[in-house]
Amino acid sequence: MDESPADADAASQVASPLAINVHEATEEDPATLEVVFDLRDVDVYYGQSLAVAGVSIEIYKNHITAMIGPSGCGKSTIVRSLNRMNDSISGFRLTGQCNYHGNDLYASGVDPVEVRRRIGMVFQRPNPFPKSIYDNIAWAPRILGMRENLDERVEKALRGAALWDEVKDRLKTSALGLSGGQQQRLCIARSIAIEPDVLLLDEPCSALDPISTALIEDLMQELKRDYTLVIVTHNMQQAARVAERTAFFSLDVSEGRRTGVLVEYDDTARLFTRPADKRTEDYVTGRFG
C-alpha cells in the first residue's frame, strides 16, 4: 500500500486524541484462513426500498469480526441476515450470494431453524427467559435432544460465559433476578450451551456499564478459540479492542434515498490507523458519527 504523507498524518491523529488501544495486527494471510461466511454482492430490501447495497465480505473462522458504522447503516441488518433472523420482518428480501461454509443460506430448502441452531445470536438487550438460571441454559439442549449429562452441559456453558462462580449456588432461582451484565453473560451461556459454530453479537454491551462491558470483551477473547464471532457495535474503541477484522458501514444518501453500504473491510489495525477510504478516516477520527 502506498503511504502518502497525508495518510501518515491521519494515522497519527488516530492514535493520539482517541487513545484507541488497537487490537494488534494479525498480519495473517486471508488466503490461508477458513472462510465461514462468504457474502457476494448482497443487497437487502425492505419492501421496495433498498436498505443495504452491494455487500461483499468474507468472515473467517475463530476470528472476531466487528461491524461498525453510524445508525441506520445496515450493519445490524447484515448480521441478522446471517442467521435469518430478518425472515420475520415483513417485506424483507435479500439478493446476491450469502454462503455459509459453501451453502447458500437463502437457497430454497434451507430451514431457518436449522440455520439458527448452528448460528446463535446475542441481542442488544439481555433477554433471559422468565425461567430459572438452570432452565435458561437447559431448555434449548433439552428440546434439541441433548439430554445426556445436562447438568455438566449447563455448568460448562456457564463456565464458558464466566458466570459459573457467581450463580452456582442459585441455579434454581429466577434469571430475572440477575444484574444486566450477568443476564447478558447468561444469554451468551445459553447460546453456547447448544454448541453452535458461530455467535452473532448485536451490540451486546450497549445496555451495560463499563465493568460488565470489559468482562464481556474478555469473554469474547476466550470464546473465539471455539467459535467464530461477529459483533455489531456502536463503539469504535470496542471494535478496535476486540476484533481481528473490522467492517465499516456507512450511509449513502442520494436522491433522498438512504442506503447502507460497506465502505471498507480490513484488518482492524489497518482500518483504524491507515484507512483506505476518506469516509472511514472521518469516522474513526471522530469527525462524524
Add this chain to the structure above:
Amino acid sequence: MATFDYSGPLTPSGNLRRRRVVDRVMRGGATAAAFIAVAILLIFIYSIVQRGASAISLSFLTHNPLETFSLSANVPLGGVGNAIIGSALIVAVGAVMAVPIGVLIALFLTEFATPRLAGPVRLALDLLYGLPSIVIALFLYGLLVVGHGQAGFYASLALSMIMVPLIARTTGESLQLVPKELRDASHALGISRWRTTVGLTIPSAFGGIVTGTVLAVARAAGETAPVLLLSSLADPTTTSASVFGQPLNNLPLDIYNFSVAGGASNFAKAWGAALVLVTFVLVANFAARALHARSRRMMSR
C-alpha cells in the same frame, strides 16, 4: 393592546377565575360518577346479602327443592343442592370445550396469522362476543333441542360459545405482553416456532390465560337465557351427575323458579340462591385479579 401587568399580585386574573370553576366542576363530576359506580355495587351486594343471608344454611346448600315448583302453596321448597351441582357441571363442561378453542384462537391471532387475516378473525370474535345470549340459546334450541329434547350439555355448548371470545381476547392480550425479544432469543437457539409457543410463550402468558378463563366462567355461570331454553325442564327434586341426555337444574333457574313460585319463604330462597351465585362470581373475579397481578409480577421481575 394593553400589556400584561407582570408586577400585579399573583392572585387569579383575567378569565382564570372562570377556568378554575370549570376545572372544579369537571373534576367533581368525574369523581362523583366514579363513586356512584362503586356505591351502586356496594348497595347491590348489601341488599343481596341482607335478604339472602337468612336463607343460607347447610341444609339450603345441600338439599334439593322438595317438590316441583308450584305457584299455589307457600311451602318451604328445600334448597339449591342440585342447582349448585348442575350449574358447576354445565359451566365446567362448557369451559373444558371453550378453553382450548379460545387459547388456540388467541395463538393463531398473535403468533401465526398475517395482519390481513387477523383483522377479520378479530372482528368475528367481537361480533360473537356481542351476540345476545338469548339468540345463541335460540340458535342451539332450533338446532338441537327441537326433536331431541333438552340436555345440560346443550347449555354447556351455548355457554362455551359465550366463553370462547372472552377467553380468546384475554389470552391474546396476555400473549401480546410476552416480549418479542423472548421469542427472538428462542428462535436464535434453533427452536421452532411451535416449540417456542408451547415452551416459552404460553408459560409466560399462563397467568393471563387462567385469568381470562376464570372471568369467562364467572360470566357464564350467571347466564340465564341458555339454561332457560336448553336445560330448564329438569325435575327439580332429583340430582343428576351427568350433563348428557337430560336437563339439569341450575342456579339461574332456581332463582327464577323460587321467585315466581310466590310466598315469602320462597322469595327468601330466591335471594339465597342469588347470594350463592353472586358470591361465586365475586370470588372468581377477585381470584382472577390476584392471579393477574401475580403473573405480571413474574414477568417484570
